[in-house]
Amino acid sequence: MTEKRIGIFVNYGWLSISPSLVSTIRLLTEDGYFIDVVYLYDEQFGLFEPESDRVNAVAIRNFKNKYLRKCFSLLQLLVSAFRIAGWQKYRFFVGVDQGGVITAGILSKVKKTPYIYYSLEMLTRESIDKTKTAKRLFLRCKKFLETYFSRRADRIIIQDKYRAGFLTEDNMLDKKKILIVPNSFYFLAKDNIDYGISYLQIPLDKKIVICTGTVSPITQIDEIVKSINLWHSDAVFLIHTSYITIYLDEIRQYIEQNKLEHKIFISTKRLNFGEVSSLIRKADIGIALYKSVDMNRHLCPSGKVSFYLAMGIPIIVNDIPILRDFVDEYKCGMYVKTPKEIGEAIRIILNDYSSFCVNASRCYNQELNFPKHFKKVTEYIRGFSQICE
Template identity: 25%
Template structure:
C-alpha cells in the first residue's frame, strides 16, 4: 500500500483561512512533512497550501445539500491517508470516506448540542428534537473516527477525544510589543475581535458608549448587517462611538493583528451574556488580547473569572451591570500602571504556556500515531 502521508482537511462552512484550520493545523502539518490539501469555500487569495475550492451557498439548506456533495466528490478523488473535517454537516461525508486503510478525524470546534439548545428563534420542542437527532447522527457516523477537541471541557462529553486547544500562534511582534503605562495617548478605546453576534454579547457591548461617555468600542470580525443595525440602534445617539469593521464580510487575520499592533487599547472585551455554550469556554480572543499585552474585560462566569484570577490579566464583571462595567473601565483608565501590569502578565503567560507551539507538538505526535495505525491497517488489509 502506498502511504504518502497525504492529509485532506475539509470544511464547507469556515473561511479557507480560518485561524485554527489553516494557520494552525494545516500549516503545522505541512511544515512537518505531510502532504496537505484543504477543501474549502472558494477564495481568490494566495495560499501556502493546495486549496481545492467549492462553492459556498448563502442558504444553509442549499449549502448542506450541494456544498457537502462537492466536498465528498473532491475528497474521494484525493484518496487521502487522513481526512480531517471541521463541520458537523460533513459527518455523513466523512463516514462515506472512512475505510480500513485510512483515518478520519472529526475536529469538534463547538459544543454543538448545547449550541442548538440556545437557538431561541426555534421552538423549544423543536430544539430538543434537533439536538436528539444530532446526537444520534453523531454517535452513528463518528463511531470509527478519531476526535479532535478544541476545548478542555469537551473531554467530559468525548472521553476518548484528543484535546488540541485553540491557543494562539506565538507572534513575536505582538509579544515584543512594549506594554507601558506611559502611552502618550488617551486610553479611551476598547477592542473586540472575532465573530460578532447576540450570543457573543453584541448588544451588551453596543451599550458601552452609553455606559461610559469617554469610550469608543471597535469591533473587528464578521457581523451580520441585521446585528450591526441593532447594535447601532442600541447605542442610540452615541452610535458614532461604535465602530464595526466586518459587516457581512470576513476580516483577515492580518488586519486583526494590525489592530493589536497599531492602536492603544484600554481593554480587550468579551462581555457575553450567560449561556451554557460559552460560559465554560476559554475564548481564543483571551489569548490574543494577552499576546498583545491588552488587559481583558470579560463576564464574570466562574471559569472565566478563575482564568483572569490565575493569570492576573484583566477584570471580570457582571455583564448585565452597567455600573460595574463603568467602574472597571474607569479603574483601568485611572491606574495605567496596573493596566500595564495586567498586559505584561498576559504576555508572559502566552509566551511560557498558552501558545499554539505547545499544542502543535501534541497535534504532530497524535498525527504520527494515527498515520502509523492507518499504515498498519493498510498492510493488514493488503494481505
C-alpha cells in the same frame, strides 16, 4: 508508501476566519503534509486563500435558500469529498464538527483511512430538545450520526477541559482519545505588520477598549454600548467587524441618536489575521462577552480572547469557567457578570496596567500558544503513520 496527504472536511463557510483551522493547516503543511480541504463557501466570509502550494482548497457553492442549505449542505460536502478524495491516498482525514466528522467517518469506511474529529462548535442533546419539532428530528438524526462517528474516531481534538468533559459525556467517548488544543492562532513573522488606524480618528490620548469579530445579539454589543457612560472618562470603545448586519445598523443608529460618536468607533474593513492583530496591538483592553444561550456560549473561550492575550492586552470577559480560570490564575484581566460592570473593570485594569499586560502575555504563552498544544496532534499522526509503514 502512502503520500503525506491529509483530507480536511468543513461543513460551513467560516473556514477563512477560524484561527484554529487556519493554524492547523499552517502547522500540518510545515510538517510536510499535503492538504485537501473541502468546505462550504459563504460569501459573507469569503474564500479561504491557501498560504502554501501544498494546500488544495475546494469551496462548495452552497444554496442561498437557508432551508435548502440546512437540508442539503451535508450531502453536498459528502459528494464533494468523495469526488476530491476518491482517487487519492491519505494518511488521515480530519472532520470538523458534526458534518465534517460524518463525512470523514463515511470516507474512512470506504477508503480504510483513520480519521480525527475536530470539535469546535458542539451540538448538544439539551439544545436539540429546545428546538421546534421538524428541526428537532433533523438535528437528532445529525446528533446520532455525529455520536456514532465521533466514538469511532482515532482521536478527538477539543479546545478545553470543560468542553472535553461535556462532549465525552454527551457522546459517550473514550477519554483517552481526547487531545486538548485551544481555540487560538499560530502567528508567523508575516503576521507582524503595522496596520494604521488614523482613518478612525480616535484621539491619541484615549484608552481604547476593543471588541473584534461578529457583531450580533449574542455578543451583547448593544448592552456594552448602553453601559458606555459608566466607563472611565478616558476610555473609548472600538468595534471591529467585517460583517454588516441589521443589528450593526441598529447599533449605529443608537450611537447617532445618543450623540456617542466621540466615545464609540466602528471599523468594518475586511482584514486578515495580521491586520487584526495590528489593530488589537493599538488597543489597551480587549473585550469578549457572550450571552449564555447554549453550551457553546456558556463554555466559550472565543478565538478573539487568544488574539487579545497574544498581543499582550488585558481582557474583560464573562464569568464563565475557562475564562474565569485564566483571570484568577494569571491576573490577566477581569470577568464581569453584566456589561454594567465593565466600567469598574476598566478602572481596575488601568490602575495597574503594566502588570495586567505582562500577565496577559504570560497567560497566552502558557495556556493558548497554539503550536505548543498542537504538537501532540502532529506527534500522534506521525507516530501512527510510522506504524502503518
